[in-house]
Amino acid sequence: MPDVKVFTKNIRVIRQNWTLTADGSWSEGLHVVTGAVGSGKSTLALTLAGLLKPSSGEIQREGISSVMMVFQDPEFQVTGSTVEEECSSWGVDPDAVLQRINLSGKNSFSIRELSRGELKRLLLECVLSKQYDLLILDEPFSSLDCYEKERLSRELSERRHGITVILTHEQSIFPRTDYVWEIIDSSLCCRGKMPGALVLWRSAPSLIKNLILADKIPKNISPDDLVEALCRT
Amino acid sequence: MIHLNNIHYRSLSIEELQIPPGITSIIGRNGSGKTTLLKICAGILVPDSGTILIDNKVPRDEEVGWVNEFPERNILFETVGDEIASSLRFRHVPCGETDARVHACMESMGIASLKNRSMHELSVGEKIVVSLAAALVHDPRILVLDEFDSHLDANLAQKVERFVRRAPAEYILRCTQDMEKAARSETVICLRNGEVVSAGKPEYVFPSLHDTSLYPISWRCRT
Numbered sequence: 001m002p003d004v005k006v007f008t009k010n011i012r013v014i015r016q017n018w019t020l021t022a023d024g025s026w027s028e029g030l031h032v033v034t035g036a037v038g039s040g041k042s043t044l045a046l047t048l049a050g051l052l053k054p055s056s057g058e059i060q061r062e063g064i065s066s067v068m069m070v071f072q073d074p075e076f077q078v079t080g081s082t083v084e085e086e087c088s089s090w091g092v093d094p095d096a097v098l099q100r101i102n103l104s105g106k107n108s109f110s111i112r113e114l115s116r117g118e119l120k121r122l123l124l125e126c127v128l129s130k131q132y133d134l135l136i137l138d139e140p141f142s143s144l145d146c147y148e149k150e151r152l153s154r155e156l157s158e159r160r161h162g163i164t165v166i167l168t169h170e171q172s173i174f175p176r177t178d179y180v181w182e183i184i185d186s187s188l189c190c191r192g193k194m195p196g197a198l199v200l201w202r203s204a205p206s207l208i209k210n211l212i213l214a215d216k217i218p219k220n221i222s223p224d225d226l227v228e229a230l231c232r233t
Numbered sequence: 234m235i236h237l238n239n240i241h242y243r244s245l246s247i248e249e250l251q252i253p254p255g256i257t258s259i260i261g262r263n264g265s266g267k268t269t270l271l272k273i274c275a276g277i278l279v280p281d282s283g284t285i286l287i288d289n290k291v292p293r294d295e296e297v298g299w300v301n302e303f304p305e306r307n308i309l310f311e312t313v314g315d316e317i318a319s320s321l322r323f324r325h326v327p328c329g330e331t332d333a334r335v336h337a338c339m340e341s342m343g344i345a346s347l348k349n350r351s352m353h354e355l356s357v358g359e360k361i362v363v364s365l366a367a368a369l370v371h372d373p374r375i376l377v378l379d380e381f382d383s384h385l386d387a388n389l390a391q392k393v394e395r396f397v398r399r400a401p402a403e404y405i406l407r408c409t410q411d412m413e414k415a416a417r418s419e420t421v422i423c424l425r426n427g428e429v430v431s432a433g434k435p436e437y438v439f440p441s442l443h444d445t446s447l448y449p450i451s452w453r454c455r456t
Contacts, residue, residue: 036388230453
C-alpha cells in the first residue's frame, strides 16, 4: 500500500464567532484529538473529511482513495429503517456484525427500537468492518457503556490500515494510540508520538496526569497500558 | 432513606433496595435499567407494582430536580434568567421571591453575569451549568442526574462535579459510565438486566465487579 498522508496547511475555518486554525501533517496510524467541549473538534473532523471548506489554507491528501466519517450523533447518519437494512446499506453481513456487538437476533428490529448506545455500536461496527484510507470518528465513545468502550478501544487498537482520527473528550478508555493532538484556544497543536506526547498533553485525563506526576509514564493510553503503569513499582 | 420494595416496571425488577442520603451512582450496561430506576425515584414513572418511599413519602410528594443526558437540548426559554426561574414560576412562587432565589442560585454557581444572555448564545458548557442551576433553584431534596456527564470534557466535568457535591439536595442520584467518579460516591448500585446485582459502599460493590469493565481502571492493580 502506498504511503498515506494528510496535510492541513495553515488552514483557517471560520465558524459563527470564532475561527479554528490548524497546521500539521497526519501520518498512517491512530490519532487522538482532544479539546474542551466547543473547542472545535467537530469542526476539525468535518474539515478533515472534506465536508467543511476552510476559508484559507489547504488540505492535501496523498495516497488517500477512501474517506469515511462517523458523526457524533448516530441517529443523523443511519439510512436503513431496520437493523438488517442498515447493515446491507454498508455492504456488510448483518449476522456477523450483530454478533460482534452483542446484538444477535435483532436483524428485523426497527432502527427506532434500538437505544442510542445500540445504534452507535451498530453504526461504528458497520464502518469498522471495512477499510478506509482516512477514517474520522467524532466522539466514538459517547453513549457507549464501559464494556462497549473497552471492546471498541481493543478493536481500534488492532486497526492497522490507513489514518484513523478519533476526536474525543473520553476520560478513561482509549485505544492504543500513535499520535496525540489537542485544540487549545481554537488552535490545533500536535503533541507528537507516544509516549513522548503524554508529558506535553495539557488536556490529558486526570488518571494519566496523576501517573505522570508519580513518575509512572505509561507506554501508551489503552486500559492495559494504564494498568501496567499503575501497577509498576 | 429511600426504600424500594418489590418494584416491577417493564424489565426492571427490584425485590428490596435501600438508598441512603448522599451521592449514589447507578452503574451498569446500556439497557440495564438505570434510567428507569432514576425515573421511578423521581416520580416520573410509577411502577406497575411495588412501593417506593422517600423518608416515608412517595416520590411525587417530593421536590425533585432532574438533569438529563442532553441538557442543552431541553431548553424551554429564551434567556438564562427565565430558564432558571421556570420551575419556580411553574409553582406560582411570588415574583419577588422568584427573583431573589434565581439571583442567589446564579451567584452561588458563578453565572450571575449570564442572567440576560440568550440561552442559544451560550457555550455548551455554560448551558450545562445553567441546566444544573435550573434543577437546583427550587431546593429539591432529590437531585437526579441521568448520564449528564457523558458529554463533558475533563475541566467541565470537574467544575460540574464541584457544583454537584456542593448541592444542598439530601439525595443525589446519578447514573454514569465514569467508574472513577462512581468510586467516589457514597453509594453505588450496580444493575444488570433490570436487577440489582450489588449495592452499597464502593469498597463493597466494586470488588464484586473485579473482572468486568465496570471495575475502575485506577483500582485495577489493587490486591
